[in-house]
Amino acid sequence: MSPDNRQRLRTPQGTESFFLEEAYRHRQLLRMTEDHFASWGYLPVLTPVFDYYETYRPLLDRSQVERSYRFPDREGELLMLRSDITLFLAKQMGLSLKDAPLPRRVYYADSIIRHQEEEDISSDEFFQSGAELIGLKGQEGDLEVLMLLNDLMDAMRLPSWRMHIGSRAILDAVLEGTADPAEVGDLLELRDREGMYRLIGKEKANLLLFLGTPDEFTELSTELVRAIGDSSAVSSVVEAVNDLKSLASELSATVSMEKIRIDLSEHGGQPYYTGFTVRAYVDGANSAIASGGRYDKLLGSFGSPSPAAGFSLMMRKIEPLSGFAADAAEESPVRIAEGNNFTGRYRDATRRRKNGERVAIT
């Protein structure tokens, strides 16, 4: 290969292509998730690949800013490539839903573009599919989103998976303006007990680091909250804790509690979350394969103050682990048509395709 050709075959960091069987598996899984969303009454939305950076700047934390690709347009306006579908979607929904009847249910399947460190070349967060439920607040909406995610995980036939449900509302109530939520959030992500003790005290840290079954949460949360003290702020903590207990209790009516953990260190990661948060983990994936939660104030930033909740699935992480995707690729091999000439093979292929076979003419 000539040096010129080698130059042409370089790929920029963070990009990926996938082909043939792998792409087929990707499409099959995507089609299943889209059918699933549609069967729950969700409609598709497409977001722009880039938008004005200033629109989103107040909603981005430092790491999101660092990871976003920005560039000036011909008039000198600063643009940003789509690095978070929820944010871009919130603006589109804010624009289009001002006078629309609520609730609205939407889903998407798209790529995101953000910088990754060299070691993260696995780039498996770059294709996301997800759903947003707009205009339905409270537990009814939370349950719909969590059940939709639960049903999808079952349909994908993933090996031993678990949903970790947390609450941004509990984090905000516990901190009550006494500490920077972003700083506490960073320590919570690390589950850095020593750092948390130093920053907000042992009692608050012990509550926020709770991780256990819903039954354990019911059993222990009262004592953990009591240990915080009797300030007026505790009543909002109690309220947020009770909301989460109630959510878990409702979920237990339909979901195996083996798959659910209450995990108060799950605060959503993004600053726009306001209520429940969720991440899903599966054996074999090196990070969460789904994340989401409730963000009741985000759409208000774009002129449509509607409550909303939803989740994103990291499709490229899921594909190699999904039993559905594996079977879909295996069950449908491409056959070659039979016949003495092109017309004969074309007719044979047409007939067999009607029976669901995948048939190539030659």
Added chain:
Amino acid sequence: MSKPHTIAIPKGRLLDSVVKYFTARGMDIRFGSRKLSAVDSTGRLEIYKVKNHDLPAYVHHGIAGLGIVGDDTVTESGHSFTRILTLPFGGTRLCVAAPKGSLTPGQLGGTVTVATSYVRMTRDWFHRRGIPVKIIRLGGSVELAPVLGLAPYIVDLVETGSTLAANGLEVVADLGDIKVRLIANPAYFKLHYREIAELADIMMRES
């Protein structure tokens, strides 16, 4: 017994301490000749011996669910991990050092030239203080840089300070303590937190 935890431990200065620490708690580790992996005597751990610098990559990608590593290596890797335990050995300090009698970087004024292997932590420390810095990345033996005139300041790990003193250097600023920790891949932790808590309990026992 359930599947053993996969754990990456670092070659180099921490290896002997890590092996002794586990052995003292009943988990004897013996690597065969030239072998880079082993299972401990209780069958609780499947251990991979990796280069210190590479350890975060193995844990980040989930090849090893757990790892033992210093804060410096984690920070320089740019990855985040669940912090399970702080271990009682291998702790050190990251410091700015310069020839004896030098001004501190803040007193100097203008751009400070620093030679270091810890580029990310050095950049962050100087930026947080608003001190302009030019960083020269070195792979090791950074004490030579001021001696040979490559850079007037270095940022390096300091345990006893004897290497600095031997090269006519002294600490002029402290960037912070570096601790050695048991870390976990966050997803691995979420799926195995009970078993990891049991391991942590054993590791916290007095030997």
